[in-house]
Amino acid sequence: MSTAREEILTALRRGERGGNSAPAPWRSRQQFDDLAARFTATLTGLHGEMIRAASADEALDRLGDVLRDLGAARVVVNDEPPLAGVDLAARWPGIAWHVVGRTEGDLRAFCAGADAGVTGADAALAETGSVTVSSGPGRSRMASLLPPVHIALVAAERLTSDILTWAAARSGDLPANVTAISGPSKTADIEQTLAIGMHGPKRVIVILYGE
Amino acid sequence: MNEVSFHTFRADAALAIANPHLQSAVDGATLKFRRDRLRALADLPDVEAMRDHFKAMRAATLANLSEHLEQFERQALAAGAHVHWARDAAEATQIVIGIARQHGARLAVKAKSMTSEEIHLNAALDEAGITPVETDLGEWIVQLAAESPAHIVVPALHKTRQQVAELFTREVGRPLSADDIPALTNEARRALRKKFLAAEIGISGANIGVAETGSIVLVTNEGNGRMVSSVPPVHVAVMGVEKVCPTWDDAAVWLELLARSSTGQPLSVYTTAITGPARDGDADGPRELHIVLYDGGRSGMLGTGYEEVLQCIRCGACLNHCPVYQEIAGQTYGHAYSGPIGAVLVPLLHGLEQYEALPHASSLCGACLEVCPARIDLPRMLLDLRAEEVARGVIAPPEQALEKSAAWLLGHRRLFGLLTDVGRVFQRPLLSKDGLRVPRRLNPAGKRRLPSLAPRSFHALWDELAAEEEAVAGAAPVKRAVRAPSRGRIAAVIGASVVPLVVLWHLLRRRGGKR
Amino acid sequence: MTDPKRVAIMVTCMVDQIMPEVGVAAVRLLRRAGYTVEFPVEQTCCGQPFFNSGFRAQAADLAKRSLDIFEPYDAVVLPGGSCAAMIRKEYPHLLERWPGGTARAEALAARTYELSEFLVHVAGWEPAPAARAPRVTYHDSCHMNRLLGLGAESRALLRAAGCEIVEMHESDRCCGFGGLFSFRIPEVSNAMTQEKVRRANTTGAEVLVSADPGCLMQMRGFAHQTGMRLAHLAVLLEELTR
Numbered sequence: 001m002s003t004a005r006e007e008i009l010t011a012l013r014r015g016e017r018g019g020n021s022a023p024a025p026w027r028s029r030q031q032f033d034d035l036a037a038r039f040t041a042t043l044t045g046l047h048g049e050m051i052r053a054a055s056a057d058e059a060l061d062r063l064g065d066v067l068r069d070l071g072a073a074r075v076v077v078n079d080e081p082p083l084a085g086v087d088l089a090a091r092w093p094g095i096a097w098h099v100v101g102r103t104e105g106d107l108r109a110f111c112a113g114a115d116a117g118v119t120g121a122d123a124a125l126a127e128t129g130s131v132t133v134s135s136g137p138g139r140s141r142m143a144s145l146l147p148p149v150h151i152a153l154v155a156a157e158r159l160t161s162d163i164l165t166w167a168a169a170r171s172g173d174l175p176a177n178v179t180a181i182s183g184p185s186k187t188a189d190i191e192q193t194l195a196i197g198m199h200g201p202k203r204v205i206v207i208l209y210g211e
Numbered sequence: 212m213n214e215v216s217f218h219t220f221r222a223d224a225a226l227a228i229a230n231p232h233l234q235s236a237v238d239g240a241t242l243k244f245r246r247d248r249l250r251a252l253a254d255l256p257d258v259e260a261m262r263d264h265f266k267a268m269r270a271a272t273l274a275n276l277s278e279h280l281e282q283f284e285r286q287a288l289a290a291g292a293h294v295h296w297a298r299d300a301a302e303a304t305q306i307v308i309g310i311a312r313q314h315g316a317r318l319a320v321k322a323k324s325m326t327s328e329e330i331h332l333n334a335a336l337d338e339a340g341i342t343p344v345e346t347d348l349g350e351w352i353v354q355l356a357a358e359s360p361a362h363i364v365v366p367a368l369h370k371t372r373q374q375v376a377e378l379f380t381r382e383v384g385r386p387l388s389a390d391d392i393p394a395l396t397n398e399a400r401r402a403l404r405k406k407f408l409a410a411e412i413g414i415s416g417a418n419i420g421v422a423e424t425g426s427i428v429l430v431t432n433e434g435n436g437r438m439v440s441s442v443p444p445v446h447v448a449v450m451g452v453e454k455v456c457p458t459w460d461d462a463a464v465w466l467e468l469l470a471r472s473s474t475g476q477p478l479s480v481y482t483t484a485i486t487g488p489a490r491d492g493d494a495d496g497p498r499e500l501h502i503v504l505y506d507g508g509r510s511g512m513l514g515t516g517y518e519e520v521l522q523c524i525r526c527g528a529c530l531n532h533c534p535v536y537q538e539i540a541g542q543t544y545g546h547a548y549s550g551p552i553g554a555v556l557v558p559l560l561h562g563l564e565q566y567e568a569l570p571h572a573s574s575l576c577g578a579c580l581e582v583c584p585a586r587i588d589l590p591r592m593l594l595d596l597r598a599e600e601v602a603r604g605v606i607a608p609p610e611q612a613l614e615k616s617a618a619w620l621l622g623h624r625r626l627f628g629l630l631t632d633v634g635r636v637f638q639r640p641l642l643s644k645d646g647l648r649v650p651r652r653l654n655p656a657g658k659r660r661l662p663s664l665a666p667r668s669f670h671a672l673w674d675e676l677a678a679e680e681e682a683v684a685g686a687a688p689v690k691r692a693v694r695a696p697s698r699g700r701i702a703a704v705i706g707a708s709v710v711p712l713v714v715l716w717h718l719l720r721r722r723g724g725k726r
Numbered sequence: 727m728t729d730p731k732r733v734a735i736m737v738t739c740m741v742d743q744i745m746p747e748v749g750v751a752a753v754r755l756l757r758r759a760g761y762t763v764e765f766p767v768e769q770t771c772c773g774q775p776f777f778n779s780g781f782r783a784q785a786a787d788l789a790k791r792s793l794d795i796f797e798p799y800d801a802v803v804l805p806g807g808s809c810a811a812m813i814r815k816e817y818p819h820l821l822e823r824w825p826g827g828t829a830r831a832e833a834l835a836a837r838t839y840e841l842s843e844f845l846v847h848v849a850g851w852e853p854a855p856a857a858r859a860p861r862v863t864y865h866d867s868c869h870m871n872r873l874l875g876l877g878a879e880s881r882a883l884l885r886a887a888g889c890e891i892v893e894m895h896e897s898d899r900c901c902g903f904g905g906l907f908s909f910r911i912p913e914v915s916n917a918m919t920q921e922k923v924r925r926a927n928t929t930g931a932e933v934l935v936s937a938d939p940g941c942l943m944q945m946r947g948f949a950h951q952t953g954m955r956l957a958h959l960a961v962l963l964e965e966l967t968r
């Protein structure tokens with residue numbers, strides 16, 4: 001194995017031109033007047049759904065509305081802001097909750113059978129209508145992947161222009177998994193006909209709260 | 212040893228052209244991609260400058276590729292990943308099989324990966340008793356049909372809904388209707404969901420490797436990349452060594468261009484950055500992450516005239532814009548890599564001798580260069596490959612003789628004039644209003660009517676044309692041209708020229724038909 | 727650009743043998759634009775067919791030959807974008823093998839023009855509108871469009887001459903010629919050509935115009951499948967400005 005490594009590196013070194021010709025980083029040239037408006041326009045264009053809320057509190061109310069409309073009975077929720085610390089069972093007693101990292105039991109099995117997954121978001125990219133979710137303690141990869149509906153609660157202050165500004169602002173280590181989600185899972189692999197909800201959620205609902 | 216000769220290529224192309232479903236599928240899909248790409252790129256300020264930047268970044272990375280790979284490896288190891296190096300396909304497949312065996316895996320779920328197609332990973336897994344299941348819908352359809360992809364981005368482009376319904380019916384053991392595509396998709400969702408939950412190992416490629424953090428980036432619309440890297444306990448990613456970039460700034464530009472060039476989306480639905488396996492305290496995720504850095508002939512291209520091809524990000528834009536690809540679709544190319552990028556890459560990976568026709572599967576129109584996000588000069592490389600074929604004798608001796616004598620003839624203007632005058636005599640019985648009427652079987656242009664030689668060449672007309680100016684404008688007389696050859700001289704060369712012409716004609720015909 | 731008066735025409739081998747009327751029209755147009763046109767009789771072929779099929783040595787010999795023939799002139803004009811692109815883009819590196827070859831080739835390249843380019847940018851010539859001009863559709867030849875960046879010039883000339891231009895879907899899509907490609911893989915080449923002719927046909931134009939003899943020859947192979955006239959830019963312009 002190490003021979004393969006050495007051989008490949010030696011072969012690469014033999015062919016490399018060397019020198020330092022790396023260009024200076026490309027910086028985003030997007031100028032959006034209203035990040036939230038652009039985010040909303042792009043997301044809805046991608047078959048995502050958008051709900052605005054003035055505050056985190058109102059966002060929870062809107063979440064309640066969505067869950068009621070869905071008739072959700074089993075919901076997995078990441079233990080992260082703005083949901084961390086909220087007494088979900090008290091607020092929505094009719095729902096079986098799995099709070100990631102707190103509720104006992106098989107997370108994967110719960111996610112596979114859940115009606116919805118609720119998460120926060122580290123960032124929202126206005127240009128592409130994307131929300132980014134990360135792995136970590138209390139943060140399940142599968143909560144935003146296996147259930148048929150993904151609800152993301154996003155603070156408006158997390159809005160950034162695009163993936164370039166996201167990368168420029170990033171520093172240090174990354175979580176093991178960071179995913180930018182741009183609308184519901186989709187495919188057009190059969191006769192180029194769009195079908196929503198291939199492997200991931202069929203609905204992505206973003207509740208954007210705050211100014 | 213001849214995998215794609217002129218003969219097989221032409222035969223397969225003729226079949227593709229005669230297949231009306233394939234034609235409308237390819238036309239429809241590629242037209243949609245072309246339109247959506249334009250719209251998506253128009254949304255980026257200074258996109259042409261961004262492409263220039265991207266190309267410069269890719270070139271600069273290749274100039275010090277070993278360093279970037281070593282940094283990538285260091286960072287990936289620090290994040291807890293296992294890093295493997297594979298010189299060739301056999302080594303790469305053995306590494307993957309070894310990891311699968313170590314975990315007692317019987318079932319492997321796979322995300323869409325062109326590198327996996329390149330190393331024929333499915334066949335190797337099957338042989339090792341591990342069942343690979345493709346989970347990209349298009350790849351799964353192609354796998355169920357035991358075919359190879361028709362497009363590097365949309366593999367099942369060529370399949371009708373009826374064919375898909377038949378394949379799925381066989382797979383799920385229930386009759387499925389072809390009428391409802393979302394319902395068919397839903398069947399696939401259900402069937403593949405079971406596989407994801409049952410598989411002991413997930414296998415993917417990697418769209419990008421980011422050296423700065425040792426991350427790999429997976430991009431999919433369906434979520435198969437997320438699934439194979441999140442649900443099974445072990446994730447193996449096979450990445451070509453050329454896919455690395457130094458920083459996240461670089462990766463961001465790459466991502467800005469990738470989906471836009473490919474399917475015309477601003478970003479694919481899921482862009483996942485994976486940095487090591489699940490950490491302590493993580494709610495879920497794979498316990499192990501293995502990254503296989505695959506060379507497979509790439510190192511040999513560095514520093515050569517073909518180095519640029521390593522800048523490719525497999526977006527498929529060159530396929531969507533190639534008028535040749537649009538007529539024949541991917542399978543005619545005889546390899547998972549098709550279109551202009553395939554025509555260059557496949558002979559470089561597997562040998563010109565095996566794929567002699569591919570460098571010629573282009574009219575050199577330049578559409579690929581125009582749309583490639585990395586501005587890879589594929590036409591230039593096609594020309595270089597053709598020159599190599601001539602130099603290495605891949606082009607058969609009869610054609611070499613024909614072309615060389617034609618060039619020699621064109622270097623002798625009087626002789627050339629004489630021979631074409633002979634042609635004027637001989638073409639007479641074949642003349643029609645628009646070209647020569649040659650029996651189809653004898654026509655090297657196939658269905659196309661061959662052009663006839665004009666009654667008089669421009670050389671022959673020049674004296675009159677020169678006189679016209681003297682008459683009209685009274686301008687200074689212009690140089691006098693050679694006179695058209697007399698009948699006697701024509702007769703003299705007929706005998707000498709007809710015989711070799713007929714011989715060469717026959718050799719050319721055989722070349723098309725025999726191989 | 728200086729205004730060269732001693733202009734050589736390079737008719738290209740295809741025009742010479744198959745469509746000399748294109749060369750005749752080009753010469754007349756150049757004269758109408760006020761130039762004395764010379765025809766160096768030793769000319770044959772620019773070498774492009776051989777370059778494109780990988781026969782570099784043969785292409786280089788023909789390139790050298792053309793260089794020697796055309797070097798003495800102030801300007802070289804070709805009624806074909808592809809051959810003009812050959813001289814401009816490929817001669818400098820093909821002629822490397824002769825001492826000073828690249829410099830000479832670059833100097834020639836700087837004086838070499840495609841016809842519409844010369845008429846518009848050097849001669850500043852504009853045809854007077856004809857009393858009756860046809861509705862036309864214009865095919866953007868690949869090398870002319872992508873290597874030389876020309877296409878607007880042809881359209882401007884056609885419009886000035888009174889033509890209405892009806893654009894076809896993707897006018898820059900290849901006609902399928904590709905030199906020897908059209909004989910090596912004729913099935914694909916022909917399918918491309920038929921698609922091109924079909925698209926041109928649906929515009930309802932009377933004439934399908936191309937500024938490249940290669941494309942024209944190729945598309946004429948399927949002319950019997952369309953009611954359209956297929957004409958070279960020079961020929962149509964010459965007729966309209968008599």
Ligand code: SF4
Pocket residue numbers: 522523524525526527528529530552579582583584585586587
């Ligand atoms: S060669 Fe360019 S256009 Fe073609 S797949 Fe690669 S990156 Fe895309």
